[in-house]
Amino acid sequence: MYSEEQKMYFSKNLLDWYQTHKRDLPWRRSKNPYYIWISEVMLQQTRVDTVIPYFHRFIDQFPTVEALATAPEENVLKAWEGLGYYSRARNLQSAVREVHERYDGVVPASKEDISALKGVGPYTSGAILSIAYNKPEPAVDGNVMRVLSRYFLIEEDIMKPSTRTIMEKLARELILDGTASDFNQALMELGAMVCTPRSPHCLTCPVMAHCSAREAGMEEALPIKKKAKPPRPELRAVALIEGTGEHAGKWLIRQRPQEGLLARMWELPHVEWATTAWQSDEDNQEALRAALAEQEQIGIQPEDWFMDTEHIFSHIVWKMKVYRAKLGDANRPSTGEEWIPFHYRWVGPEDLQNYAFPNVFVRIMREWQEGNEA
Structure with missing residues (x-):
């Protein structure tokens, strides 16, 4: 289907270009499969510049398979805070625990074993096996599919599983003997730095001469990708409950349920709106008060x-209105001692490092803190 000349030209020129132009990234300084695994999970749906400081902090805190496997989950989530997609961190730790227990802390070097670990899909397994162990396995992500779509003029929807199968077969054929580690990283690098989603830098591309999409004037049209549904909006009212007396300068937070979205993370109390439009602030506040009283047996003002x-x-996208509030008298029984549910805590700015929050709630609390210090 694709000429051997075109494929050989691609592989050789890409490898030559990579040796001169590759970025100095921290996970490239080692062939440690554990470090490479962490970096690949962090890089899913996250920019390289964002990942670098997280990667450094994460391996400082969890330098070995054993360190991550035996760490409390809340410490792992806290180290992940701000990267989002927290299920990645949970799956990573779960899989690392299996490596610790079943493989004596050594990341498996076989496709079958590594693919059986929780959260390790075809891309992640291919990346670890090729980069760390130099095994000729394809590692096909969005960058790679974009490059291959353009160079080989593949006009198939890259969101279809059948197209990924085509790409993986082709990528495997392009790996020259003994070059898997450099080749897969070079392919990712080309997609990130040159063959970009918009306005690709074709004149600096090492394989431009045989790029079928450029010859056809279709480099901007490829890859073909069916648009995903936009995130569904949800209205949520948030109670920023400020402490008084011994809790002055603190906020009331709660822990999310054990399962589901953002499981076991901490947040400000909030409720989902049943309607698709906000009411007046007065009505919103009353509905927030009533909902928390009903759902959590917690009274707020x-x-x-x-x-x-x-x-x-x-x-989904949470559209959030935040209302300042105080804990109500309903939380003060006749003894005068305050009562709150067991999954609630009072925290101040100095305590935030001890709890893993979705970033939005940290922003709200920081905004309150800055306003009060101004």
């Missing part, structure tokens, strides 16, 4: 609107 913000997931 909303005071005023504080800020609007949002938190974006892959499939």
Whole structure:
């Protein structure tokens, strides 16, 4: 289907280019499969520049398979805080625990074993096996599919599993003997630095001369990708409950359920709106008070609107209105001692390092802190 001349030209020129132009990235300084594994999980749906400081901090805190396998989950989630997609961190730790227990702490070097680990899909397994162990396995992600779509003029929807199968077969054929580690990294690098999603830098591309999409004037049209559904909006009202007396300068937080979205992370109390439109602030506050009283048996006294913000997931976006509030008298029984549910805590700015939060709630609390210090 594709000429051997075109394939050989691609592989050789790409490898030559990579030796001169590859970026100095921290996970490239070692063939440690554990470090490479961490970097690949972090890089999913996250920019390289964002990942670098997280990677350094993470391996400082969890330098070995054993260190991550035996760490409390809350410490792992805290180290991951800000990267999002927290299921990645949970799956990573779960898989690392299996490596610790079943493989004596050594990341498996076989396709069958590594692919059986939780959260390790075809791309991650291919990346680890090729980069760390130099095994001729393809590692096909979005960057790679974009490059191959353009160079070989593949006009198939890259969101289809059948197209990924085509790409993986082709990528495997392009790996020259003994070059898997450098080749797969070179292919990723070309997609990240030159063959970019928009306005590709064709004149500096090492394989431009035989790029079929450029010859056909289709480099901007490829790859073909069916648009995903936009994230569904959800309205959520948030209670920023400020402490008084011994809790002055603190906020009331709660832990999310053991399962589901953002499981076991901490957050400000909030409720989902049943309607698709906000009411007046007065009505919003009353509904927030009533909902928390019903759902959590916690009484609050909303005071005023504080800020609007949002938190974006892959499939939903939380549109959030934040209201300042105080804990109500309903939480003070006749003894005068305050009562709150067991999954609630009072925390101040100095305590935030001890709890893993979705980033949006950290932003809200920091905004409150900065406003009070101004």
